[in-house]
Amino acid sequence: MAGTTMMTTKMMSSAPGMTPGQSVTSQPPQPSTSLPLRTIPGSYGWPLLGPISDRLDYFWFQGPEKFFKNRIEKHQSTVFRTNVPPSFPFFRVNPNVIAVLDCKSFAHMFDMDIVEKKNILVGDFMPSVKFTGNIRVCAYLDTAEPQHAQVKNFTMDILKRGSKVWVSEFLSSLDTMCYNLETTIKEKGSASFLLPMQKFLFEFLCKAFVGADPSTTPEIAKSGHFMIDRWLALQLLPTVHVGVLQPLEEIFLHSFSYPFFLVGGGYKKLQNFILEQGKEVVERGQKEYGLSQEETVHNLLFTLGFNAFGGFSLFLPGVINRVVSDETGLQEKLVKEVREKGSQGLSFDSVKEMELVQSVVYETLRLDPPVPIQYARARRDFQLSSHDNVFDVKKGELLCGFQQLVMKDPKVFDEPETFKPDRFVGEGKKLLNYLYWSNGPQSGSPSESNKQCAGKDHVTLSAALFLAYLFSRYDSISGDSSSFKALVKAT
Numbered sequence: 001m002a003g004t005t006m007m008t009t010k011m012m013s014s015a016p017g018m019t020p021g022q023s024v025t026s027q028p029p030q031p032s033t034s035l036p037l038r039t040i041p042g043s044y045g046w047p048l049l050g051p052i053s054d055r056l057d058y059f060w061f062q063g064p065e066k067f068f069k070n071r072i073e074k075h076q077s078t079v080f081r082t083n084v085p086p087s088f089p090f091f092r093v094n095p096n097v098i099a100v101l102d103c104k105s106f107a108h109m110f111d112m113d114i115v116e117k118k119n120i121l122v123g124d125f126m127p128s129v130k131f132t133g134n135i136r137v138c139a140y141l142d143t144a145e146p147q148h149a150q151v152k153n154f155t156m157d158i159l160k161r162g163s164k165v166w167v168s169e170f171l172s173s174l175d176t177m178c179y180n181l182e183t184t185i186k187e188k189g190s191a192s193f194l195l196p197m198q199k200f201l202f203e204f205l206c207k208a209f210v211g212a213d214p215s216t217t218p219e220i221a222k223s224g225h226f227m228i229d230r231w232l233a234l235q236l237l238p239t240v241h242v243g244v245l246q247p248l249e250e251i252f253l254h255s256f257s258y259p260f261f262l263v264g265g266g267y268k269k270l271q272n273f274i275l276e277q278g279k280e281v282v283e284r285g286q287k288e289y290g291l292s293q294e295e296t297v298h299n300l301l302f303t304l305g306f307n308a309f310g311g312f313s314l315f316l317p318g319v320i321n322r323v324v325s326d327e328t329g330l331q332e333k334l335v336k337e338v339r340e341k342g343s344q345g346l347s348f349d350s351v352k353e354m355e356l357v358q359s360v361v362y363e364t365l366r367l368d369p370p371v372p373i374q375y376a377r378a379r380r381d382f383q384l385s386s387h388d389n390v391f392d393v394k395k396g397e398l399l400c401g402f403q404q405l406v407m408k409d410p411k412v413f414d415e416p417e418t419f420k421p422d423r424f425v426g427e428g429k430k431l432l433n434y435l436y437w438s439n440g441p442q443s444g445s446p447s448e449s450n451k452q453c454a455g456k457d458h459v460t461l462s463a464a465l466f467l468a469y470l471f472s473r474y475d476s477i478s479g480d481s482s483s484f485k486a487l488v489k490a491t
């Protein structure tokens with residue numbers, strides 16, 4: 001309780017965009033006129049040399065977290081100029097960004113009056129549109145483009161209509177996965193869950209989101225998740241720190257884009273699968289949302305494969321890892337809550353009652369945000385505030401926020417480096433205004449006029465369902481971020 005009071009006092013006195021005593025809101029921060037105006041520190045260095053030196057620091061000598069942390073210390077500011085990869089020699093991009101690394105400055109990226117989001121999902125670099133059927137899919141559209149509202153509303157409509165199927169398909173595919181993992185543990189003593197989890201995710205997402213059953217198409221059932229993995233990897237490799245031996249990673253993964261034709265065959269098969277098996281949803285996109293068949297199919301594939309499959313594949317292993325690494329008796333508490341609140345069966349409604357389960361999900365998203373970086377381009381000149389200063393930003397400049405550091409903002413989160421499973425319980429729910437994994441606050445609502453993740457609530461509720469299912473089936477689990485060593489069945 002004392003901790004909760006301390007946290008509340010802290011938020012009331014120094015949360016972003018707020019004056020003491022003001023209540024917490026999810027509104028983007030207003031420039032604080034009382035803060036001193038400062039020129040944005042940092043520079044982009046010499047042409048070519050500056051970007052390549054920053055790229056090598058980012059991928060090789062420091063790694064992303066240290067890269068941003070070192071520069072905060074050097075400039076004594078959470079807002080500064082730097083370069084981010086990809087860059088020299090073979091990418092035609094502008095690597096110059098303004099880093100925004102505290103909760104207050106980061107939140108400017110949600111205000112669509114002052115920023116735009118055209119073609120900057122992964123920064124100034126954009127993978128070829130060949131990866132998405134020569135169409136700029138929703139995630140690359142700005143809110144000022146009419147297609148954004150069409151596609152986003154279509155996506156949110158699918159999710160809204162299909163929530164019940166979503167839950168039943170999720171639980172049924174998860175049940176199969178757990179059964180198979182138990183068998184493997186009995187035979188081998190442990191079981192890697194990464195590929196089984198991807199298979200479960202692919203199967204459930206196809207059925208729940210597109211109404212398409214992979215088991216009707218043997219090749220898709222067997223290899224659909226691999227096809228998506230390869231398609232994702234080729235789009236993202238130039239921007240991702242993989243950890244392969246250097247300089248091999250720099251030479252082979254970060255120096256050029258891989259062409260679409262390497263994964264074109266698999267993509268075509270997935271496209272045909274959606275067209276044939278997801279007919280009803282594809283027709284709805286055309287009839288009710290005025291999209292062409294091409295726009296509908298490629299947007300569905302992108303949301304299913306990139307947003308949902310990609311996001312969950314990174315996120316759910318992180319949830320398991322946090323739970324199995326805990327040494328404070330978290331599993332017993334989860335078991336108790338799940339069995340008390342889920343006795344009538346598991347559903348989105350029942351997991352909404354499970355405060356601790358939800359808080360574990362939020363705390364994992366805070367410390368291990370699956371999409372680590374967000375970008376936004378200044379739509380016009382404006383003033384950007386950090387906790388300490390105000391800065392002038394010019395139209396066209398690119399903001400870049402690295403979530404891992406933003407979510408450890410000591411002015412918002414007590415003991416920011418520590419995984420506190422109950423951080424978001426009770427009064428702690430106010431902190432949801434500062435949980436930004438979805439490109440918006442967890443207390444906000446995705447809509448056609450913003451760029452917040454359309455699946456925001458489905459993501460957190462599904463992860464809560466995942467945890468609740470595990471602790472209704474098992475008394476305890478042990479393992480790590482990629483495998484289970486023991487799954488002790490509920491007695």
Ligand code: HEM
Nearest residue numbers: 138139307308311312315370371374438439451453454455
């Ligand atoms: C753990 C899973 C997920 C994570 C971490 C995640 C994260 C995100 C993030 C960070 C963005 C904003 C990207 C940006 O503009 O900078 C986003 C956008 C989006 N997400 Fe998710 N997402 C997840 C799952 C889903 C699911 C399940 C769906 C729907 C089935 C979905 C649909 C979308 C769509 C359509 C957008 C584009 C929104 C727009 O353009 O306005 N996502 N997601």
